[in-house]
Amino acid sequence: MSDKYREAGVDLEAGYESVRRIKSHVARTKTMGAIDSIGAFGGMFDLSKYGFQEPVLVSGTDGVGTKLMIAFEADKHDTIGIDAVAMCVNDVLVQGALPMFFLDYIAVGKNHPQVIEQIVKGVADGCVQAECALIGGETAEMPDMYDEHHYDLAGFCVGAVDRSRLLDGQKIAAGDVLIGLPSSGCHSNGFSLIRKVLLKDAKLDLQATFEELGGKTLAEELLTPTRIYVKAIKHLLDKVDIKGMSHITGGGFYENVPRMLKEGQGVRIDLNSYPSKPIFDLIARCGNISKQEMCNVFNMGIGFILAVDPGDVEKVQQLLAEIDEPSYVIGEVTDTGSVDLQW
Structure with missing residues (x-):
């Protein structure tokens, strides 16, 4: 069915297998506002569940950087996802916002479902620690762009805070x-x-x-x-x-x-x-x-x-x-x- 695409370096069946493997990890992160949306075109989240009076959304995005090169060399991929979550949720947190949901993006040279599962396990572990939901993501197989055993990992987080509780540094004074x-x-x-x-x-x-x-x-x-x-x-x-x-x-x-x-x-x-x-x-x-x-x-x-x-x-x-x-x-x-x- 996809022989020509496979010959070009993209294995659709491996992609489907990756999605099957990560579903249980995504399920662990479900929070009060999360709406089941794995497989949908967009992740969904119901902010009204949290009772904000004047909600302000605070967003952050980041990657893991060349720390990934250590993961490649050590062939250890089950914690690097925590880093992706941490770099985003900690940034959102400094403005007083509580992380609500997270999405990840994984770009690979070749889709190895067992490696994808390890990466997403780490992302899910990070979301559990941050008490936010993993509501979606994307895995892109791009042969020739990346080495067969290399990948890039980035994330995106949205948090929320009532406007009256937003931290903008205006209260800080010398002597604090x-x-x-x-x-x-x-x-x-x-x-x-x-x-x-x-x-x-x-x-x-x-x-x-x-x-x-x-x-x-x-x-x-x-x-x-x-x-x-x-x-x-x-x-x-x-x-x-x-x-x-x-x-x-x-x-x-x-x-x-x-x-x-x-x-x-x-x-x-x-x-x-x-x-x-x-x-x-x-x-x-x-x-x-x-x-x-x-x-x-x-x-x-x-x-x-x-x-x-x-x-x-x-x-x-x-x-x-x-x-x-x-x-x-x-x-x-x-x-x-x-x-x-x-x-």
Whole structure:
């Protein structure tokens, strides 16, 4: 039926098999507003179920970047989907919006249904962590565009918040305290530099174990999924006044923290105020990279930052401790207009 298309490199039957395999993973993510729509042309979601008075939709899209190259080399594909979800939902979250639904896009050189299933399993795991529904997606088989064993992965998330609760940084003032939530490692940023420094230049073996990494293999450390902070922030939103939030992604502290501030404001952050992550020491040592450049590329162990009034610090940390979420007072907002890091 599709012999000519198969000869051109596209296997329709493999595509149908992939859809069959992922249905159970999609079902795990169903939430209150999700409408069954697998196989439809568009994903559907009923926002009225959530009782918003003046709903504002907040959307975000992102990919996993060259972290995928580590997944290819390690032949491990069941966690990379968590990264795709995390990079989108954490961005939406900083404006006070709760992620509602997610869609993924997978482009492959050849459709291997078992690999597609692993990727989507990771996406579903991420959606469960973020308490949002996976309501649709697309898998495109594009021979000659990608190597047979390579793929690209991107995602798109929509969240919602009442207009009165939208966080835009306007409440932040000098003297407000910065509370940092730890990252799980490199998350999904800086992997072009990581691969050059650790794999190309230092020629480290991905399957070798490293005592300084807690006995994990390098592949295990680098493929550790990006943390999703939705549950932690949802636990706070109705109980304390969060003035602003920042997701620490590519660009590190220097680029991401100012995005939550008003013009003319700055921050002072002490990098010794929280436990360091050994992977960053390994990267810096192997690449002879300065601390300043490291902080301009990586999250350096802090994946998410909250700005709160000094009087709310104890309450915030107590609430986070209730759900076993570590937190650290890492600095304060200033009126210097600059990001000042202490190490």
